[in-house]
Amino acid sequence: MITTTGQASTIEPMSLAEIAREHGDENVASRESVFQVRDLAVSYSGNTAIREVGLDVLKNAITAFIGPSGCGKSTLIRCFNRMNDLVPGAKVDGEVLYHGKDLYAADVDPVEVRRRIGMVFQKPNPFPKSIYDNVAFGPRVLAMKDDLSERVEGALQQAALWDEVKDRLKESALGLSGGQQQRLCIARCLAVEPDVILMDEPASALDPISTTRIEDLMHELKRQYTIVIVTHNMQQAARVADMTAFFSVDVAPDGGRRTGILVEYDKTAKIFTTPADKRTEDYVTGRFG
Amino acid sequence: MSSSEITTGLELRLRAQRRRVGEDVVKGALAVCALISVATTVGIVVALFVPAFEFFQEISIVDFLTGRDWSPLFQPAHFGVLPLVAGTLLVTAIASAVAMPFGLGAAIYLSEYASPRTRGILKPAFEVLAGIPTIVFGYFALTFVTPLLRDLGIEVDIFNTLSAGLVMGVMLMPTVASLSEDAMGAVPRDLRDGAHALGSTKVQVATRIVVPAAVSGIIASFVLAISRAVGETMIVLIAMGQQPNLALDPREAAETMTAFIAATGAGDVPTGSIEYKTIFAVGALLFVMTLVMNLFAIRLVRKYREVYE
């Protein structure tokens, strides 16, 4: 680690701590919570993937889930929009409150949940249709009656893609580059006016330049939306996240069962400068993971 | 509704806005479609076994299965099914003697020797044989193969088992070849590479490594071919004749189970008569034979697919 005199060195890369200090938002902890997770555990066909999770996701903040592979970050994020429902044998115990309402109550309709809580996936998954039809799909299935074309344009503008595609809306989405496809997926998600956007490793399949654009987009979007991202890239978490949750893998004493657990959750700056738990410190300093 | 409205003022509604009846209706309609295939099986079983059961109230099942005289339309009538079974088995044996070696040989060539490009051309061309309707094969057997056999000095009757069997064998070659080649293709490259690295020739690799590894798939292809031979109707109806014949002489005419069913079903036997019920008795026997073979073949295919996938 190199200490600099107020200016980032142009030769040595910035440390995570420095990145976090530069980008962190000091006011974030005073915001209201959008999700309240209490004692959450998820199991697939009897095998617990993650357990004892408790945290609050704050409004208009970017919350990052980091940790080694197998710690259940993707499993957890999918609890927020009930995508785990689609996996046969998946079971969710504990409580997830969304604006105070139990997300897993018996009378809750997953479709209503997902119209409010959108998701962008690791590998861009545009539909094999035109760019226009991709963005229009959400509003169409949700019977959003107002002007479709305006909605599509608005979403593409918000996703910083409009200028690049405005002349070829009728062309197939599969002809776009990887970075463009991911921004298209973000536009698709924005078109239904969600409250929260979940992103499961949104840039891990993209080149560095596209990654930067997506990260800039996230900063823009958080003004209007609440964002939760899963990332295995610590620098990314330091750059974009206001709050960071570090997860780890708990191995059963006999070396068998591996379960994900939440180790520490705090402002990003704190996680990367003075983490409270030694396991967090080991991970962010690269001693393991 | 914009996101700000969701969280302030208006109550947050996570319940469905409309009762999603449509979804349940769709699922119901789709399940009904799936039930049609169940109904087909039930229909086949009922259609065959109810009249067959009635048949066996009048004719002893032992006499049926062991009797050597099949003359249901004569007076006095005899209902020993062995001649029909003999006809079926003889033509099946001849067909197998053609389809199995040649089909397997073609499969080994396509799988182990042909380049991917050649395979891409030859395999579909070979499959054309599989798409030709059986009545065309029947025509071929009657008008080409029988005269040819006579020209070659083999004294065959106009209707004979040999022609039918040979042509049926040609028809079944793609069945054997396709499934065997599938099974051989599923054998991992590593096995072949390992053997080559030890100095084996292509012949040895093919015969000692690949074929044994694919043997359950190959046997499945044989069993499936036999099952299809047993169930085949038009070739035997056209080229083999309608005379029940217990003498296993391929140069003579004979009748198979399927030919009998077709000829009788097309005729004007009165519904409910004992002659009418023979259709179902023989049909039930045919169904049971092919069912056993099909289930066996399906299990074999499942076995080899599981091992490598």
Place this chain on the structure above:
Amino acid sequence: MSRGLKGGVFKGLLFLSLLVGFLMLAALLVDVFQDGLPYLDLTLLTNPPSSDPKIAGARPAILATIYIGVLLLLFVVPIGVGTAVYLEEYADKRRWYNKLLEINIQNLAAVPSIVYGILGLAFLVRGIGLGRVLLAGAMILTLLVLPTVIIAAREAIRSVPDSIRQGGYALGATQWQVVSRQVLPAAIPGIATGSILALSRAIGETAPLIMIGAVTYISFDPTILGPFTALPIQIYSFLRLPQEEFKLLAAASIIVLLAILLTLNAFAIFIRNRYRRTW
């Protein structure tokens, strides 16, 4: 040295196996065309059958085959695709009854075609009294090729990547919306190819139609609820008539049948190649 020779002989024998198949195919086609081509004329296509081979034709049979083909597609595509969608998208694969459903379909695909004829005879012709009509023939052929269509449709649906479905669900679409707006449209080429191949198989079938009571001599154009014949049946009946000329008419009719099948298969292959999608 002898190893190389042995290898060469072995390879030669294998190639011979392939060759036998091709030789037989060639002999068959030559035989059919040699006999039939001179008799392939407008008379065959437009005249009804007759006891005089000079003016006999196969027109009712050709029409009936076309009608049966159209009815078959109308029946088998919705039922086959519906079953495939149920099995792939809705059914819980761990349940025993769904596993049984799958085995049932695999087994039905291998039941001899004449057994389907018996089914038709017992239930449709005599059971519910539909009689020996074209509709019964179309229905039974539908059941015969239904497993084939189901299997092809399942393949096509399975090849649609799961990421598309996930994307659809994540936007708040219901299951039927995802299936009808994303999965099925992407699966259409595979479903179309499979259906056309099934149709081509059904058109060549004779045994079930014999059992249903397709007549061998019919001089008027067929109707859906009337007596009928079909091209394969017509060929069979020509073959059974004593005069030599009828055998040649049979060959000519075979050429017509093969031409229809060739067109259908070429169309199916065209669709498959044109709409092949690389995900």
